[in-house]
Amino acid sequence: MRRYETIYILRPNLGEEAINTIIDNTNAIIANEGGTLIHFDRWGLRKLAYLIKKESQGLYLFCDYATEPAAVLEMERKFRIDDSVLKYMTIKLADDISPEKIEQAKVEMATRKAAKETGADGEAEETEGFDADDTIEADE
Numbered sequence: 094m095r096r097y098e099t100i101y102i103l104r105p106n107l108g109e110e111a112i113n114t115i116i117d118n119t120n121a122i123i124a125n126e127g128g129t130l131i132h133f134d135r136w137g138l139r140k141l142a143y144l145i146k147k148e149s150q151g152l153y154l155f156c157d158y159a160t161e162p163a164a165v166l167e168m169e170r171k172f173r174i175d176d177s178v179l180k181y182m183t184i185k186l187a188d189d190i191s192p193e194k195i196e197q198a199k200v201e202m203a204t205r206k207a208a209k210e211t212g213a214d215g216e217a218e219e220t221e222g223f224d225a226d227d228t229i230e231a232d233e
Contacts, residue, residue: 094128096159096190096198101172101181102151105138112152115177119156122168128160129195132202145179157202159190 101119103112120130136153145151165183172178187194 094159094161094190095185096131096157096187096195097165097183097185099156099158099165099168099181099183101154101156102141102145102179103154104146104148104177104179105150105152107152107177111177115175116154118171119168122164122171123156123158123160126161126164126167128158128164130156130158131195131198132157132206141179146176148179151179157186157198159195 099119103115107115116133120133123130132155134155136155138150138152141149141151169181169183172181190198
């Protein structure tokens with residue numbers, strides 16, 4: 094099994110039912126090949142950098158998963174056929190992933206999501222080792 098990330102952009106004028114159908118079909122393709130969904134996130138409606146199929150906005154969806162390469166090929170084939178999908182991109186993150194690493198990635202994503210919801214999104218890590226009383230002196 095390999096680990097992948099896929100971002101796909103849907104037309105903004107789709108109804109909630111149509112969006113959920115596309116998401117369910119995509120997740121079913123992953124599951125049918127014996128894959129595992131690690132993380133799924135709706136990034137929401139965003140402005141596109143340029144017009145795609147006469148649309149200036151799109152609904153962004155992010156999917157992190159582990160599956161066989163055949164599932165990715167099938168998913169991308171369905172994306173090409175479906176007129177509701179404006180764009181998609183799949184990136185291979187790892188050539189080989191074990192079930193233990195999949196579970197570890199799920200826990201890591203859940204922890205990250207919980208931290209983001211509580212507002213602790215890494216600000217402490219960025220300023221670690223630097224106090225407000227410290228000064229930065231320029232070389233003269």
